[in-house]
Amino acid sequence: MTELLVALALTLAALLPVAYSFASEQRLARSLYTRAIAMEIVDGETEILAAGAWRSFSQGPHDYAVKAAAATNLPPGRFTVTVGGQSVRLEWQPVLKRYGGPVSREFSK
Amino acid sequence: MLLEAMAYIAILFAVLGAGFAAMYRCVGNSALLRLSADDIAVAMQTGERWRSEVRSARQIDSRDDSLRLELPRGTVLYAFRDNAVFRQEGDGPAVRLLSNVKASAAQLHSRQGVRVWTWELELNPRSKTSRIRPLFTFMAVHHGEAAQ
Numbered sequence: 001m002t003e004l005l006v007a008l009a010l011t012l013a014a015l016l017p018v019a020y021s022f023a024s025e026q027r028l029a030r031s032l033y034t035r036a037i038a039m040e041i042v043d044g045e046t047e048i049l050a051a052g053a054w055r056s057f058s059q060g061p062h063d064y065a066v067k068a069a070a071a072t073n074l075p076p077g078r079f080t081v082t083v084g085g086q087s088v089r090l091e092w093q094p095v096l097k098r099y100g101g102p103v104s105r106e107f108s109k
Numbered sequence: 110m111l112l113e114a115m116a117y118i119a120i121l122f123a124v125l126g127a128g129f130a131a132m133y134r135c136v137g138n139s140a141l142l143r144l145s146a147d148d149i150a151v152a153m154q155t156g157e158r159w160r161s162e163v164r165s166a167r168q169i170d171s172r173d174d175s176l177r178l179e180l181p182r183g184t185v186l187y188a189f190r191d192n193a194v195f196r197q198e199g200d201g202p203a204v205r206l207l208s209n210v211k212a213s214a215a216q217l218h219s220r221q222g223v224r225v226w227t228w229e230l231e232l233n234p235r236s237k238t239s240r241i242r243p244l245f246t247f248m249a250v251h252h253g254e255a256a257q
Contacts, residue, residue, distance in 0.1 A: 004120060011124065015131070022135055029142055030241070033149055037245060040156060044227075044248025047164075051250045053221040068246035069229045 027098065035100030037070040038092045042079075044068075046090050046105040049081065054088045054109070057081055064090060075099040141235045148209060148232050148243065155194065155206045156228065156247035159187065163226050163249035169217075176215045176226075179253075189213035192233070209233045217251070224251045 045066065064079040077094035091104035163169065168179040175188040186197040192210050195203040212231040217224060225248055232243040 004117065008124065011128075015128075018135070019131075022138060025142060026138075029146055032146075033241075033243075036149060036153055040153065041246060041248075044160070044225075044246070047250050048220050048223050048225055048248065051223040051252075053223050056221045068227070068248070069231075070244040070246040073241060073244055 031098055031100050034074060034094075035103065038074060038094075038100055038103045041066055041068050041071060041074075042090055042092050042103045042105050045079070046107065049088055049090060050107045054081070054083060057083050057088075059083050059085075138236075144235045145243070148235065151207060152230060152232065152243075152245050156230070156245060159228060160247055160249040163251055166251060167253040169226065169251060169253065171215060171217065174213070187215070194230075207232075209235075225249070226251055 045064070061080050061082040064081040066079050075094045075096050077092060080091050080093065082089045082091070087106050087108050089104060089106040091102060093102045094100065162178050162180060162185055166178040166180055170177040174190060175186055178185045183199045188195045188197070188203065189210065192208065193205050194207040194210055194213055196206050197203040209232055210230065211233045213228070215226055215228045217226055228247040230245040230247070234241065234243055
């Protein structure tokens with residue numbers, strides 16, 4: 001019986017890292033998807049701001065409202081537009097870690 | 110001794126059965142994950158191409174499930190039908206860019222005086238148990254004529 005228990009323990013010890021690696025791959029795929037849609041939204045919104053929409057914001061940081069349907073798949077976080085003296089910066093900052101990380105774009109006025 | 114051997118055989122079969130079930134499930138999930146990753150990559154490439162063409166279009170005409178772009182080098186038509194997105198250059202063949210598409214719609218908006226085309230794209234999830242709707246939003250500023 002001891003041999004059986006040892007064999008089962010060895011099997012479990014070998015299988016657990018494999019199972020973890022699959023779960024880890026799924027998390028990575030989700031994180032990359034989240035980053036991809038965040039980048040796509042920030043790129044599109046930056047293009048709109050650069051085309052002249054930035055003029056509706058005063059100097060300093062402001063929350064930026066995004067209506068993109070894909071934004072519903074983003075984790076909790078905020079879009080911020082910061083109007084500086086020479087440039088304008090749009091940033092996506094997720095609250096949680098491991099969800100694609102922040103994305104920012106900047107352009108000269 | 111015989112009882113012990115039979116118990117070992119029964120346990121061996123149980124462990125092997127569970128192991129094979131787990132392996133087949135992992136193989137299936139891995140294949141779905143790869144398909145989903147491919148879908149996302151192709152959708153992003155298609156979206157970037159669409160944005161680039163919208164930016165350079167002189168005129169854009171939207172009808173039902175299609176978008177006709179008048180580019181300097183000719184006409185390009187993006188159409189959504191049969192759960193796929195097609196792209197057709199001039200009188201050339203329609204090329205399937207995306208399959209497994211659930212919904213696709215492009216709309217023109219005005220944002221602080223800027224004309225913006227937004228393409229909302231939704232793919233069918235590969236996994237039936239997926240909790241995420243694969244949504245993509247592409248936006249591009251149109252500098253050409255205002256016709257729709």
